[in-house]
Amino acid sequence: MTVSVMIVDDHPMWRDGVARDLGEHGFDVRATAADVDSAVRVSATVTPDVVLMDLNLGEQSGVDAIRAIVQQLSDTRVLVLSASGEHADVLEAVKAGASGYLVKSASVTELVDAVRRTADGDPVFTAGLAGMVLGEYRRMAETPSSGGPPPQLTQREQDVLRFVAKGLTARQIADRLVISHRTVENHVQSTLRKLQLHNRVELARYAIEHGLDQEQE
Amino acid sequence: MTTAQKPNLHDAVTPLWWGTIVLRWMTLAFALGAVIVHLDEYRNLTLAWAAFAVMVVWSIVTTAAFVRVRSRWAGLVVADVAVTCTIMLLSPLALSDYQFAITAPLLTTVWASVAPLTAGARFGAVGGAAGGLIVAVSTGVSRWTFDLDVARDGLLLFASGMIIGMAATTARRSQAAVSRAMRTEAATAERERLARSIHDSVLQVLARVRRRGAELGGEAAELANQAGEQEIALRALVTSEPLGPSDGDADLRAALGVLATSRVQVSGPACEVRLPADTVTELLTAVQEALSNVDKHAGEGAKAWVLLEELSDEIVLTVRDDGPGIPEGRLEAAAEEGHLGVAQSIRARLAELGGTARLDTAPGAGTEWEIHLPRPVDRRRTTR
Numbered sequence: 001m002t003v004s005v006m007i008v009d010d011h012p013m014w015r016d017g018v019a020r021d022l023g024e025h026g027f028d029v030r031a032t033a034a035d036v037d038s039a040v041r042v043s044a045t046v047t048p049d050v051v052l053m054d055l056n057l058g059e060q061s062g063v064d065a066i067r068a069i070v071q072q073l074s075d076t077r078v079l080v081l082s083a084s085g086e087h088a089d090v091l092e093a094v095k096a097g098a099s100g101y102l103v104k105s106a107s108v109t110e111l112v113d114a115v116r117r118t119a120d121g122d123p124v125f126t127a128g129l130a131g132m133v134l135g136e137y138r139r140m141a142e143t144p145s146s147g148g149p150p151p152q153l154t155q156r157e158q159d160v161l162r163f164v165a166k167g168l169t170a171r172q173i174a175d176r177l178v179i180s181h182r183t184v185e186n187h188v189q190s191t192l193r194k195l196q197l198h199n200r201v202e203l204a205r206y207a208i209e210h211g212l213d214q215e216q217e
Numbered sequence: 218m219t220t221a222q223k224p225n226l227h228d229a230v231t232p233l234w235w236g237t238i239v240l241r242w243m244t245l246a247f248a249l250g251a252v253i254v255h256l257d258e259y260r261n262l263t264l265a266w267a268a269f270a271v272m273v274v275w276s277i278v279t280t281a282a283f284v285r286v287r288s289r290w291a292g293l294v295v296a297d298v299a300v301t302c303t304i305m306l307l308s309p310l311a312l313s314d315y316q317f318a319i320t321a322p323l324l325t326t327v328w329a330s331v332a333p334l335t336a337g338a339r340f341g342a343v344g345g346a347a348g349g350l351i352v353a354v355s356t357g358v359s360r361w362t363f364d365l366d367v368a369r370d371g372l373l374l375f376a377s378g379m380i381i382g383m384a385a386t387t388a389r390r391s392q393a394a395v396s397r398a399m400r401t402e403a404a405t406a407e408r409e410r411l412a413r414s415i416h417d418s419v420l421q422v423l424a425r426v427r428r429r430g431a432e433l434g435g436e437a438a439e440l441a442n443q444a445g446e447q448e449i450a451l452r453a454l455v456t457s458e459p460l461g462p463s464d465g466d467a468d469l470r471a472a473l474g475v476l477a478t479s480r481v482q483v484s485g486p487a488c489e490v491r492l493p494a495d496t497v498t499e500l501l502t503a504v505q506e507a508l509s510n511v512d513k514h515a516g517e518g519a520k521a522w523v524l525l526e527e528l529s530d531e532i533v534l535t536v537r538d539d540g541p542g543i544p545e546g547r548l549e550a551a552a553e554e555g556h557l558g559v560a561q562s563i564r565a566r567l568a569e570l571g572g573t574a575r576l577d578t579a580p581g582a583g584t585e586w587e588i589h590l591p592r593p594v595d596r597r598r599t600t601r
Contacts, residue, residue, distance in 0.1 A: 011421045013421060013422070013425060014421050014424070014425060017425055017428070017429070021428075083420065083452060087470075087487040087488075088487045088488070090487070091487040104420075104421075104424045105424055105427055105428075105445055105448055105449065105479070106428075107428060107431050107432075108428055108431070108432055126482075127482050127484045127522050127524070128482060128483070128484045129484075130484060131484025131485045131486065131524055131525070131526075132484070132485070132486060132487045134486070134526060135485060135486020135487060135488070135526070135527065136486065136487065138486070138526070138527065138528065138529075139486065139488065141529075142529055162524070162526075165484045165522070165524045166522050166524050166535055166537045166585070167482060167520065167521075167522035167537060167539070
């Protein structure tokens with residue numbers, strides 16, 4: 001089955017280049033967008049399997065678009081394709097619901113592979129993202145929050161994340177821990193899901209505390 | 218005298234200079250009044266008028282010079298004190314004994330108080346006080362006596378010169394601080410603007426060249442590789458922390474970020490990892506040493522990963538490569554031969570900091586450094 005893709009990036013040259021690369025590899029590039037509003041609007045119409053999202057959309061942040069898209073399209077997955085220096089933004093994007101992160105300097109092969117895996121529902125984790133997620137869990141554990149207890153990693157999840165952050169592939173990790181490749185993916189997936197869930201709960205609590213839930217009606 | 222500051226084109230003490238100019242003309246009017254009031258009492262009225270004429274000329278000269286920042290010459294300020302004292306010291310020749318007896322004003326009258334203020338504005342507290350003291354001594358010499366009146370005048374001259382001098386120094390220092398802050402702010406803003414513009418243009422093109430070139434292969438791939446190296450270096454440059462005062466702390470996360478290349482990936486928490494600047498430098502050097510070993514021994518195609526972790530009680534750094542690893546006994550053999558290699562250097566560096574460094578390696582499994590450093594106690598409980 002052909003995977004449908006939408007590309008959100010404010011640079012025409014980059015956008016068109018990626019669209020062509022993906023087209024040549026058999027993906028159905030349904031739409032492109034350059035800003036948050038059109039990304040949210042157009043994605044609702046074309047319902048792509050995967051949205052490739054740049055985080056730096058001129059003055060706007062791709063994180064806002066991710067939040068809206070994930071909320072309105074439960075079957076669409078978002079893969080962040082962004083510059084490597086934007087640590088905090090990438091973490092926010094993942095917390096908002098993106099299921100993976102790839103740096104723009106990645107090769108076409110890596111990109112194609114990442115889009116396929118995203119469409120299959122697998123997380124796309126670079127070493128860089130794993131390091132950030134590890135750091136975020138530790139930060140949450142040390143910073144007391146107003147709400148319930150922060151999510152925690154199991155020992156196994158932590159081991160897996162550390163291996164990813166140190167550059168080991170899922171296959172290598174599976175060999176080291178004597179578990180299946182699938183189990184490694186599941187552990188990674190679970191670290192993300194807990195983070196996203198916690199983020200949603202925190203946002204909802206914030207909204208209720210500040211009366212934002214009523215204003216939006 | 219303290220080092221005299223060269224006045225710059227935006228002299229912070231310009232209002233003080235204007236004050237001295239206004240005061241000079243007001244006191245000159247007073248001097249005219251004094252001559253008229255005591256007209257019949259002078260021993261040598263011509264000399265009194267001549268002295269007044271010189272004071273008028275000198276007032277014009279100094280006013281013309283001091284209104285402009287560039288001509289507030291140190292020499293003229295010194296001359297101001299000298300001229301004032303000289304006219305004052307002519308008083309015994311012009312004033313009658315009667316005038317001295319009733320403590321009538323000297324030739325310079327209160328006009329003499331302006332020179333110490335000018336000296337204060339130009340040279341600061343010490344200069345102002347010195348100018349005041351010189352004029353005060355001249356007063357005493359002119360009257361050839363030392364009584365309560367002379368002491369009071371002297372004290373006032375000394376104090377006013379000093380206070381104006383202190384005000385001038387304070388004004389200059391705050392102006393310097395403000396302009397420093399403004400420069401830093403302007404530099405930061407400019408840096409952000411450049412970073413945005415580089416991100417929006419050059420980096421996009423480099424990323425594109427790198428990807429497209431890699432696909433084309435051959436020489437294009439080589440060029441693509443170079444474009445990629447530049448892309449990463451430029452990115453690290455524009456996202457790194459602007460240099461500035463930081464209480465002796467530095468961000469280890471940002472420092473390590475600069476090490477990223479197409480073959481070295483750096484991971485860590487999204488937020489800053491602040492440590493004393495010396496510690497950051499040492500850790501950075503240790504990681505660089507480990508990476509240089511990768512370059513030397515792990516072969517052309519080897520990749521390396523640097524992972525920074527901030528635990529509640531320690532900092533953990535891992536440097537891993539996927540090269541062929543180091544054969545067993547190789548390190549021991551090198552040590553026996555007296556080669557204090559990179560490994561020793563890294564361990565020594567960490568021992569110095571109070572941490573540990575462990576090297577794991579096996580043939581075919583790459584090498585992995587794990588560096589542990591207990592966090593400084595005073596920072597352990599700080600929250601972000």
